[in-house]
Amino acid sequence: MSHQSASLSTLALQKFKRNFWGVLSLSIIACYTCIALFAYVMAPDNTANANQMHLSIHSQPPGFEVDMLELPVANLPSSIWDWWNGRKLNQEEIPFSELKIENGRCYYRPYDVDGAQLAFIDANFAVADGIELSRFRESYTSHKTFLLGTDKYGRDLLSRMMIGSRISISIGFIAVFISLVIGITLGAIAGYFGGMVDNIIMWLINVTWSIPTLLMVIAISxxxxxxxxxxxxxxxxxxxxxxxxVVRGQMIVAKEYQYVTAAKALGFNHYRIITRHILPNIMAPIIVISAANFAAAILIESGLSFLGIGAQPPMPSWGSMIKDHYQYIILDKAYLALVPGIAIMTLVMAFMLLGNALRDALDVKTT
Structure with a gap:
């Protein structure tokens, strides 16, 4: 039995490897997952929620470059969990176009997107005696490149996108886990025992099914x-x-098989028969529907964030990023809404293609 099971698993893996779109979609999902896990390690702005605002450089195009004056404002200790939660903001970043030092004080000319020569402003920062401007620039300035540009608040769009991927990836895992725990439990009980138990659970399923998903999510939220x-x-x-x-339908069919009858004859209890004999043999359709539910969960979360019910500011979310910038679609800065939209579309498409590939690989009737 174990040799046959291993052979079927090997056959399914070989069929999956031959599916180009399945392998590609799995690679895309793995890439997004790595970005979500190590977002603060890879993000250019690794502060919490990548929420450093610079209104003077808002809505700048991809590849925008600017000089930043970095002035320490607090001496906050670092933590081992900074790679996960983001580092604490311990310096103030100011976009500037020109610097000068006079009488031991630092003065900067604010950056202006229109190229206007604004007046110098005192940075309220005491400069060490005798320090030259070149050495001061080495210690307290940096040159930043915003690969995806900045949003309407002047935040790094790439960093917000990378950290926002955590919402979409985690919503898939947690929501699907909750749905599997409840769905498998109730479906298995209804299909295995039947009778009045099946009628009660099916009534609950039909009532829940009749309520529009988005309205129910909004009500619960x-x-x-x-x-x-x-x-x-x-x-x-x-x-x-x-x-x-799905589990109920598979359970009704599987409980009539001979191996279930043999398990009952051996005196095994219902829990063991369901969990160790039937469920492992009906997991293929459950895996397929879970992949589809991943995609559905990502879309629902994006819709809720767009409506303002999902993740709340300043936490980045792809849906809320579209909400903040959808009016830019008719302007010359449509990328502010298109970038998160393309990310959602790519991730959802990857899960849908993965579900199709798993369906083909786990279908024992195909070769």
């Missing part, structure tokens, strides 16, 4: 208050019905 984890719970509680219906 309002009841539980807006927030990061509230969205995860709300989305997960609305996706379990599809899993339950």
């Amino acid at each position: 309002i009841v539980l208050e807006k927030g990061f984890f509230t969205v995860f719970i709300a989305v997960g509680l609305t996706m379990w019905v599809e899993v339950a219906r």
Whole structure:
């Protein structure tokens, strides 16, 4: 039995490897997952939520470059968890076009996108005696390049995109996990025992199914208050019905097989028969529907963030980024909304293609 199971698994893996779109989609998902896990390590702006605002350089195009005056404002200790939560903001960044030092004080000319020569401003920073301007620039200035430009608040769009990927990836994992726990449990109980238990669970499934998903998520989000984890719970509680219906149907068919009859004859209890004999043999359709639910969860979260119910500012989210910049689509800065939109489309498409590839690979009737 174990040799046959291993052979079927090997065959499914070989079929999956031959599917170009399946391998490509899995690679894209793995890439997004790595970015989400190590966002603060790779992001140019590794402060918490990449929320450093520079209104003087707002809505700048990709590849924009500017000099920054970096003045220390606090001596905050670093933490081992800075790679996960982002470092604390311990310096003030000021875009400038020109610097000068007079009487032990630093003065800068603010950067102006129109090229206007603004008046010098005192930086309120005491300069060490005798320090030359060149040495001061080496210690307290930097040249920054914004690869994807800046948003309407002057924040680094690339950093916001990378950190925002955490929302989409995590919503998929957590929401699908919640839906699998509830859906498999109720579907297995309904399909295995049947009778009145099946009728009650099916009534609950049909009632939940009849309520529009988005309206239910909005209602749950309002009841539980807006927030990061509230969205995860709300989305997960609305996706379990599809899993339950699939598991119930597979369970009704599988419980009539001979190996289940043999398990009953050996005196195994219902829990062991369900968890160790039936469920492992009906996991293929569950895996496929889970991949589709990943894509659905990402779309629902993006829609909620667009409506202002999802992740709350300043936490970056692809949906909220589209909401902040959708009016730029009709202007010459459409990329501010298109970049997060393309990221959502790419990730959703990858999960849908992965689901199709898994369906083909786990289908024992195909070669």
